[in-house]
Each structure stands twice: as structure tokens, then as C-alpha cells.
Amino acid sequence: MFNRLIFDHEMCNFLERANNRKITSVLLHGMSGLISEEGNFICRESGSIDTLSYLPKSKYKVVDSKDPFSEGIGRVNIKFGRFLKKFLSKSAFTELNITDSEIEKFVNFFKSYFNSSIDDLKVVEGDDILKYYLQDNYFSPNGNMFGTLWNSCMRQRERNKFMKIYADNPDIKMLVMLTEDGQVRSRSLLWENVYEHGSDRKFKFMDRVYSVYDHDVDTFKEWAKQNGYISKWEQSAKSELLFDVDGSPTRMKLYVLPEKYDFNWYPYFDTFKFYNQFKGRFSNSDYYDFSYVLTQSNGDVEREREPEQDEYWDDEQN
Numbered sequence: 001m002f003n004r005l006i007f008d009h010e011m012c013n014f015l016e017r018a019n020n021r022k023i024t025s026v027l028l029h030g031m032s033g034l035i036s037e038e039g040n041f042i043c044r045e046s047g048s049i050d051t052l053s054y055l056p057k058s059k060y061k062v063v064d065s066k067d068p069f070s071e072g073i074g075r076v077n078i079k080f081g082r083f084l085k086k087f088l089s090k091s092a093f094t095e096l097n098i099t100d101s102e103i104e105k106f107v108n109f110f111k112s113y114f115n116s117s118i119d120d121l122k123v124v125e126g127d128d129i130l131k132y133y134l135q136d137n138y139f140s141p142n143g144n145m146f147g148t149l150w151n152s153c154m155r156q157r158e159r160n161k162f163m164k165i166y167a168d169n170p171d172i173k174m175l176v177m178l179t180e181d182g183q184v185r186s187r188s189l190l191w192e193n194v195y196e197h198g199s200d201r202k203f204k205f206m207d208r209v210y211s212v213y214d215h216d217v218d219t220f221k222e223w224a225k226q227n228g229y230i231s232k233w234e235q236s237a238k239s240e241l242l243f244d245v246d247g248s249p250t251r252m253k254l255y256v257l258p259e260k261y262d263f264n265w266y267p268y269f270d271t272f273k274f275y276n277q278f279k280g281r282f283s284n285s286d287y288y289d290f291s292y293v294l295t296q297s298n299g300d301v302e303r304e305r306e307p308e309q310d311e312y313w314d315d316e317q318n
Contacts, residue, residue: 121220140183186220
């Protein structure tokens with residue numbers, strides 16, 4: 001009826017990054033004769049790492065009036081491995097020579113991809129921050145380097161010295177998600193003492209999350225919520241004024257006063273980028289006096305060049 005399988009955004013992201021191009025090509029592009037359309041509108045079942053749900057053919061009539069991904073319309077749950085064997089036709093297995101071993105590896109990759117728990121997170125500090133900033137220690141599934149983690153301009157070994165301000169201040173820590181063999185899957189700076197301009201309020205703040213997989217951001221934000229941290233509303237260097245406070249977007253002008261702030265080099269700052277060198281203050285707002293804007297990737301306090309109108313420097317662009 002639909003000529004191809006329709007997946008939600010989360011599943012499309014997974015399939016685009018999965019480790020078997022034969023299988024993903026069939027699922028994403030609906031090659032003729034290789035799909036058994038037992039149903040459609042496929043998504044991962046919330047709260048499970050190995051279960052999908054789909055709308056069976058007998059329920060297609062609801063598509064005209066309801067969201068086919070919504071609950072209560074007769075969607076069917078199915079284990080991911082069973083889904084592959086049910087929706088890939090016999091021709092797909094024979095013509096593409098898809099083996100049971102390939103199916104098993106694909107299922108294991110699926111489980112690994114979605115296996116994200118706050119129990120997998122740990123807080124590090126000092127020289128461990130420098131260690132986990134290094135791309136040498138980053139997770140690269142099947143040799144692939146993608147996600148915001150691999151786009152960070154501070155990941156290279158020659159730039160590691162720029163992060164000394166983080167390692168040398170005890171009230172700056174980092175939250176990391178590691179794989180079983182100790183590689184960094186996601187990371188985020190933690191600021192323990194954050195102040196609001198013009199008030200006596202004080203916060204703990206989880207900065208921008210850099211991850212291989214986008215859905216890990218939700219795990220980090222859940223950790224922040226459970227541990228009393230506010231976080232960025234959007235994972236971008238362009239949203240330094242907007243914070244997630246108890247699940248609501250809140251604009252605030254904040255600053256930090258690290259004990260040690262006079263360094264030869266400085267990293268790219270996603271949030272506290274407006275640096276007053278005389279007060280040792282790093283703010284997220286240019287409303288207050290500042291000496292430099294710390295959005296360079298070369299460790300310097302001066303811009304490498306002036307941006308064009310309406311252009312912003314972002315970690316992902318350097």
C-alpha cells in the first residue's frame with residue numbers, strides 16, 4: 001500500500017548508522033520484492049532496548065484520521081530480531097545472502113545502540129577531564145566517526161592543553177558515558193557553582209552534551225534532573241541563554257568564577273563564553289562587561305577572524 005516501510009525519526013537515525021548496509025538499504029528504501037509488508041509505521045517501543053511496535057495492515061484505515069504512531073490504535077509489539085525475519089522477504093534472504101549470523105550481529109548492534117542508562121554515567125574530574133576530551137579515547141562504532149562528539153573542535157591531542165582551566169578547578173567536573181571497554185560515548189561539563197546576575201540564586205549546571213548517538217542526550221538530561229542540575233534547553237552553542245529548569249525553557253543570565261582562571265590558552269566555550277579577565281568571570285551574556293569572547297578553536301582569546309553578518313561560530317564548525 002505504501003511501497004516502502006515508514007519509520008519514525010529515531011529509527012531512521014539508527015538505520016542510517018547501522019552496520020549492515022544490505023539490511024538497512026532494504027528497510028529504508030523498500031526494494032521491490034524484498035519486503036513483506038506485514039504492517040508499517042515502525043518505531044521503537046518506549047522503555048525497551050530490543051522491541052519495536054508497528055501498525056498492522058488490518059489497522060491501516062486509522063491512518064486517515066489518527067497519528068499512526070500513537071497509542072491505543074491497535075499497534076503490535078515485536079522483538080527486533082523477529083521483526084527482521086518477518087518483514088524481510090524470503091527473496092531478501094536468498095538474493096542478498098543475508099545469514100543468521102548477520103541478523104544476530106544486527107540485533108546486537110541495535111541493543112547496544114539503544115542501551116543508554118543513567119547507571120552507565122560517571123563523574124570525573126582533574127586530569128581525567130583531559131583524558132576523556134581526547135578523540136583517541138572516543139567510541140567509533142564499526143570505525144565510524146559521527147555525532148556531535150566527533151564534531152567537537154576540542155578533541156584533538158594538540159588542543160588538549162586548552163582544557164587546563166577545567167582540569168585545574170575542583171568545582172568543574174565532567175559527566176561521561178563510557179562503553180564497556182572504556183571509550184567515551186558521550187560527555188558533558190558540570191559546573192558546580194553557577195551564579196545568576198542580579199540575584200543571590202545559585203545553581204549546578206550541566207553544559208552541552210556531546211554524543212555519538214543523539215538519544216544519549218535524554219539520558220544525560222535525566223541524570224541532571226535527578227541530581228539537581230539545570231541543563232541547556234538546546235544542545236547548541238547558539239543557545240547560551242536558554243536553560244532547562246524543571247522541564248521548562250527558562251532564560252537566565254548566569255556566570256561562573258573559577259578559582260583558577262589565568263591561563264595561556266582557553267578552550268571553545270559553549271555557554272560561559274564572555275570572559276572578563278580582570279574579574280575572572282565567565283558569563284553567558286554579553287550584557288555585562290567582558291574582555292573576550294571565547295569561541296576560538298586555537299586556544300587564543302582573540303578571534304581568528306571576524307564572522308560575517310548573521311554568522312555564528314560554533315563548536316561544530318571548527
